[in-house]
Structure formats: C-alpha cells, structure tokens
Amino acid sequence: MGIVSPGFHGRGRRAEVELPPGQYLTEDFPVLSAGPTPRVRREEWEFTVTTETGEEHRWDWRELMALPSETPTVDIHCVTKWSKLGTRWEGVSLDTLLADVDTAADYALIHCYGGYTTNLPLEDLLDGQAWIAYRYDGADLASEHGGPARLLVPHLYFWKSAKWVRGIRLLDEDEPGFWETAGYHDYGDPWREQRYQGD
Amino acid sequence: MARAAVPGRLTWRVARLAETRAETATARTLVFDVPGWPGHLAGQHVDVRLTAEDGYSAQRSYSLAAPADGDRVELTVQDIADGEVSSYLTEGLSPGDPVELRGPIGGWFVWRPAETNPVLLVAGGSGIVPLMAMIRARRQAGSSTPFRLVYSVRTPADRYYAAELRRPDPGVDVTPIYTRATPEGSSRPPGRLTVADLNSGGWPAEFAPDCFVCGPTGFVESAADILLALGHDARKIKTERFGPTGA
Numbered sequence: 001m002g003i004v005s006p007g008f009h010g011r012g013r014r015a016e017v018e019l020p021p022g023q024y025l026t027e028d029f030p031v032l033s034a035g036p037t038p039r040v041r042r043e044e045w046e047f048t049v050t051t052e053t054g055e056e057h058r059w060d061w062r063e064l065m066a067l068p069s070e071t072p073t074v075d076i077h078c079v080t081k082w083s084k085l086g087t088r089w090e091g092v093s094l095d096t097l098l099a100d101v102d103t104a105a106d107y108a109l110i111h112c113y114g115g116y117t118t119n120l121p122l123e124d125l126l127d128g129q130a131w132i133a134y135r136y137d138g139a140d141l142a143s144e145h146g147g148p149a150r151l152l153v154p155h156l157y158f159w160k161s162a163k164w165v166r167g168i169r170l171l172d173e174d175e176p177g178f179w180e181t182a183g184y185h186d187y188g189d190p191w192r193e194q195r196y197q198g199d
Numbered sequence: 200m201a202r203a204a205v206p207g208r209l210t211w212r213v214a215r216l217a218e219t220r221a222e223t224a225t226a227r228t229l230v231f232d233v234p235g236w237p238g239h240l241a242g243q244h245v246d247v248r249l250t251a252e253d254g255y256s257a258q259r260s261y262s263l264a265a266p267a268d269g270d271r272v273e274l275t276v277q278d279i280a281d282g283e284v285s286s287y288l289t290e291g292l293s294p295g296d297p298v299e300l301r302g303p304i305g306g307w308f309v310w311r312p313a314e315t316n317p318v319l320l321v322a323g324g325s326g327i328v329p330l331m332a333m334i335r336a337r338r339q340a341g342s343s344t345p346f347r348l349v350y351s352v353r354t355p356a357d358r359y360y361a362a363e364l365r366r367p368d369p370g371v372d373v374t375p376i377y378t379r380a381t382p383e384g385s386s387r388p389p390g391r392l393t394v395a396d397l398n399s400g401g402w403p404a405e406f407a408p409d410c411f412v413c414g415p416t417g418f419v420e421s422a423a424d425i426l427l428a429l430g431h432d433a434r435k436i437k438t439e440r441f442g443p444t445g446a
Contacts (some may be wrong), residue, residue, distance in 0.1 A: 002250035002299050003213055007291050010255045011283040031416040032439050034307055036423035036433050080260055144420055166346040182306035198208025
C-alpha cells in the first residue's frame, strides 16, 4: 500500500467492475496521439504484411471488405489511466489476414500512416486477440480514432492498438516502436500495470 | 518520427506539498518537494497517486508546469467537476501533506534548451501547462531561440499564468485568443482559433518551426489541421491531447 494522503477518500470506487490497477472508468472516448491526424482515403488505403523473408501480402480496401468480419465487444485500457468497457467494433481478425502467411517470426512491428509504429509478439496478434477494425459503435471509424482502419488488440494498453494502420512487419527480433522507444513498456499488459520501462 | 530514449525504472516517490498558487478560479499550481527527483525536460508529465486510509488508491497524469529545479516539482491542476484526484489536489491537500509521484514520463513532447529552431506553441485552455514549462525552460537557460505562443481560452479570466505572460520576455511573442468573451478594447471578436490567427500569431512554414500543440482533442485536431493547411510539415507538429485524463 502506498503512502496515505490525509483526507483522501476517493469517489471512483465501483465494486461491480474490476479494472486493471491504477485505471479509472470513463464513458468518453479520449484521443491520444503524437501528431496531426493523417487523412487517408479508402481508395488509397492499403494494408501490407511483410514476412521476415521479405515476402509481401497486400490488401486494398475492397479486398479487406471482402473478408469475413467479426464484431468484438471488448474493454479497452489506455496507459493514461482511462478504461472504457464494452466497446463495440467491427473488423477482420488477424487470424484471417495471417492465415496464408508463411512465417516463423516471433515479433511484429506495426507501422501506420503518419509514421507511428508499435511492437508486440506475433502470438499476441493471433487466436482471436486482434483485429483490423474499421467500424466503432455501429459507424465508420472516425479519423481521430484511427480511421479508416486501426489495429485493435485490447488485451494490451491501447497504444498498441495502432491508429491509421498501414502494415505489419514480421521480425525474428523484437524491435521497439514509437512509445516503446520513448520510455513506455515493451509489452504493456494493463493487468500487470506495465506502463513504463522497468514496470 | 524521431526517437528519444528515457531509460531507467520509474519509482514512486513521496512528494510533499510546499506551496500553492491560484491560477484561475478553478486551477491551482502546486509546488512539491520531491527528495531525489531525477530532473526532467520541459513538456514531460508525471503520474500522481493518492491512497486512502483503507488502501483505495487513484492515479492521474499531470503535466509539469516548470523546468527542473532541484527537488522542486510544479504541477498546475485544473479542478474538474467530479474529478476525485483533481478536487483533492486543489482543495484537500495542505502544505506538508504527502502524495506519491513518479516520472518524468514522455520523451516525445519535449523541448530542450539546446535546440535553436524557432518554436510555435499552440495552447487550448489547460493545454498551456507543458508549453509554459517550455517558455520557462527557455528563460531559465538564457536561450535566445525565438518562441511564439498562441493561447486560446474562453475568457480573460481563464488565462493561466496571466501576469507572467503579460511581462515582456524578449523573443517570446504571445497572442491570446478568446473564444467566448474578449477583454475591453480587443479588436478580434470572440471565436474559435482560425487560419488567420495561426497565420499571424505563428511562424511562416518556410521557417520550419518546431510546433507543439496541446489542449482538448477538438482544439488539437483543428489547430494541427490548420498548421498542415498553412504548409507546416506534419513531422514538425507534435501534439498532446487532454481528454478527461486530467480528471
């Protein structure tokens, strides 16, 4: 237990839901990003998976729309402390996108329109844990929330759910992304409160 | 995008309130003594943790309002309705009382006094806090890097650091923008930030200034879009958005 601050009682207690340590509930959908919002037209959008041997798999918007979609309802947890429960998305599972990709890589580096990157183990993208999401709460995903499409990988802090996703590089060695190079945790499990390096 | 490394583990430290200053009717600057504070860069933030007697705790992030000064750390906290942490910090905390604090956090939205590019700061409301740390860091270092600040607030009474920003600071030009009510004698009618405001209050894109934009999401989206429209390079525009995360 931490040092007690005298007279602090707290008003955020909600016994009915369990949140990861240090998080609080919000009903809003705050935005966190490091630069201007890239505006990407669907006609120009493409998504590329590049394997460790340099083999490329590419989808344009129409091809993405032709794939079977899923409608996950998930809780999301931002490293800036807010959590939002029961968010409703529509997108294509990474299991679907990676089904025909021949790889023995252990790591993935996500890259995005606008230059953002983030890294995670490849296994965290598989087995129903991650999607390329293009609809949120019944509507097309707004650009400030990552539209036309973002990665959704809700079991990690939300900076891993990269907005404006453009592709995935599959790698034999872990390569830290944007926030991971700027002092944030390499893996980012909210239930273990892995916010910053060394947590 | 460029990269910046912030190595080392961030441990929780005990911070004791030394003094406070009212900035507006609802915002207060809190000065803490934090023994062993490792120092920080202008633009970085900290996490604050409050713990109740029964062990319940709550954390929030706050921007640092001033450059590193030994063990002294300054935050400016906006009291938000229903903000369990902000209300305690601005009203419940007395000098000598402890909170826990860890940081500094964030290696991207920072300005270093060794940098000589012109700087454009665009603040909306409480988004002024990390930008004020940059202005103060410039002054503390005796830097002559030219700064311009465009600061949007609802009314004159909502300005943070009003007296300090009114005092002449050679090389720092300040353009206030009022969205709801203007001071007497103001020629600009109240209204949201426009292309003209950033065109006249900022730097020409040819000067390739480092742009720092901080405020609520809608403000940051709009200001960053205007800067792009004025020809600024997206890679030179760093943003920080305040949702309810400061509550």
